[in-house]
Amino acid sequence: MSPEGKHGQDKPGAEGRDDEWSECLVAIANSGDRAAFTRLFRHFAPLIRGFALAGSRLSANLADELVQEVMIKVWQKSAAYDPARAAASTWIYTIARNSRTDLFRRLQKFDTPLAAEDVAPDSGSEEPFEQVQQRRNGQRVRELLATLPVDQAQILAKVYMEGKSHAEAAAELDLPLGTVKSRVRLALQKLQLQMAS
Amino acid sequence: MAKHHPNLDFLTAHAAGSLPLAQAACVAAHLNYCRDCQRLVDGLQEVGAALFEQGVAEPVNERLLDTVLARLDEEPPLHFENVRPAPKAPPPILQRLMRGDFADLVWKKVTRTLSISYLRTGDPSHEFALYHIRAGGRIPLHAHRGDEITLVLQGGFSDADGDYHAGDFLFRQAGEESHAPTALQSEDCICLGVLDAPLRFTSWAHRWMNPFLHLRPG
């Protein structure tokens, strides 16, 4: 029995759900399926709003603006989504992250020729072998995340969900910068994310 | 293949989208040379995605869905390009900032062997500049008042610590000791430098230049 088949039987949970969202994205790309878009919206819009409000740097109005912007981009860019390369949630997360970075820069009146997407484009590999690795990494990260000690999970949330620099996280948690850096590194080590030495 | 890489702190901040724009552009340029770092960044991005999908779902007003559905008709889909650069060409992020090639830029001559071209990123606290060092030429001995990232784009250089070639990413922090990079003899060297404070030349012959070395962010 193939590992995929076994996986499918044992764990219809997160993976199965993500297949549903991938299918929605493909349906939007292929036929402009508004029903699929609405399903996607009902699931992801509250998550995007939660992401926007994390770290309380955006007002409720700006959070709604971000939700609109991200969901419209999801609609417009759906043809660029490749289910072999990334989970639907990963793809939507990168759009939300880039849009939030752009919004922060607009609020700070940055005058820049670059969009966050130019600096951090979807990068997934075109090689099937690497794509399989990438999907496995994503799955493993999701499973291991639940095993992190609270202090490490808290720092990762500051770094990713709130988009804080290590120095900002240190100031907010009243910890030395070195402690923050080592907690982030320890957490990533547990998630098996390290530099190839 | 690059031998010197951004550290994990840089790559994590890049994946989380919190790196200052000029530094992020420099990391992005390194990723064009380095599959290992690109793969790691892809993995680090999965952490963000996992936290995002398990995050707090904040209720969204039903009218927002109607607004978005109405706007789907209004706006024509934008065109999103995904260019894969030719192997020898500068990384796409730099091509965008240069609006062309190295030869199209305005180069300011600093010494007989060193010219600088400033690029505008819009980052208000970092200078983003290209350094052109003639083959065998030397950058005057200098110390760092702030953080400095150097990315080799073409050719290579050496200093007391070793040799650096295209794709190598070097990070020096404020206060680290003076160094005097020298371009390799074989060809001209072009580097990208991102600074958050001006350099300070430490050799007597070049100290007169220090008052002129103001940071040029933006």
Ligand SMILES: [Zn+2]
């Ligand atoms: Zn690298």
